[in-house]
Amino acid sequence: MNRTMVTAVNTLGQLHKQVDLIGHNLANAETAGYKSREASFADLMAQQINNYSSAGSEVGRQSPLGIRQSPGARISQTAMLSKQGSLKTTGRPLDIAFTKENQYLKVRVQEDGTSQIRFTRNGELDIVNAGDQWVLATKDGHLVLDENDQVITFSGKVEEVKMIQPGTLEATMDNGQNIAFRLGVIALNKPQYLEQMGNTLLGLPDGADNNINQIYSDLNGARRQEISLQQGVLEASNVDIGKEMTDLMASQRSIQFQSRSITLADQMMGLVNGIR
Template identity: 30%
Template structure:
């Protein structure tokens, strides 16, 4: 294959990957707590094609040789962590985070992290006398000790701005702290990797001590919790549609370049035959 064929085929694959990212963002536009994904392009490889000394004519200001590229690729996919707009739901177990924080939940026996805070209480199968706080797919929400957060049955519960679950047995009874929701503050978003279900997991080889801010006992957190609210997705539909149109136009141009290259190869083969 010649250089134009290689560059066009490699670029078309990367453009398709970028379109897939845009499609995923648009599909999750109404997913609470979703962070839009971004992918940038970079050259796969470039080299300088040297020219004959015959091209070095008097008055030429440019050096001999010209750059030849071999297409572009998407080196990595990143998340845009800009905070989404809060929406009021009136449900006291719907939670929105203000600031750089993530809720801790248990997914398939492992700890995962999310900004999606549409929680509710459900009967605890391990202890019939308790109710467990779970997310919208039934995954247990963890407390600061890394265990599922539970409250006694037949109590009223509320969640304050620090993520503490307060329970009362009656209106006149004093509130008791049944537990505190695990809320972590990432030091670097590169320590986390996105997984299915709008969750994030620790990247390979990264420990919680390396990934999250470690605060001393009693030290105030910079992350706040708003009860009765959910954080909307931060996907900008107009931006995503504009980028989709641009990528489609580039894809069409690259496909035409591939087709022209194929025609030239066909002409060369016919002439040789």
């Protein structure tokens, strides 16, 4: 196949992935706690062509001899942007927002019949009935965990919730009893190690169990003073719609360019085949 076509086809596939990523960011522009992602490109493995040109024609050349041709570009990384999102006041007691970057709630989710711990900054919480007890859950139904990775439960109906310390909430039951509970909060040391598990969920990749302490730290004990939470507000996504639209137009132009390259290569091969 013509090298121009190979390069264009390889790059086109990666550009479409970038467009999908931009579309995902735009679709979650109004999702509380969502962190946008950005694609970075790199060349595919280049081929070295030794043309053995004469020494006289290479005077002043500083790059290595020969020609290096790459068959296109690929997405090398989709980096999560941890920048703090703006805060929206809701006045709802069960709405909480982190005011420091890289702090996350711990939640328990069900995936493929197994229970997994995930992390989220979406603080839109609710207390829902679970049979003979009540549980604290996210808007998406994921169970919120305490500092010991246990599901936060209540034996009766909750009348009021207020924050009494960083990361500590106090619930007033319908019988007048006050129950304090500590939210499970982590601080990410290496955010890029985590994988996107949903719109606002992050999780550890396979095989990362031995490096947990390097990837994140539990904010327990004396470190709970580092928790920065605000009640009655939600953190908006950090998606910059203007930037995303600009990137989208640039990607579409690149797609047009690569498509045009295929057309021109086809026309050139047609001319060659038509030579008599």
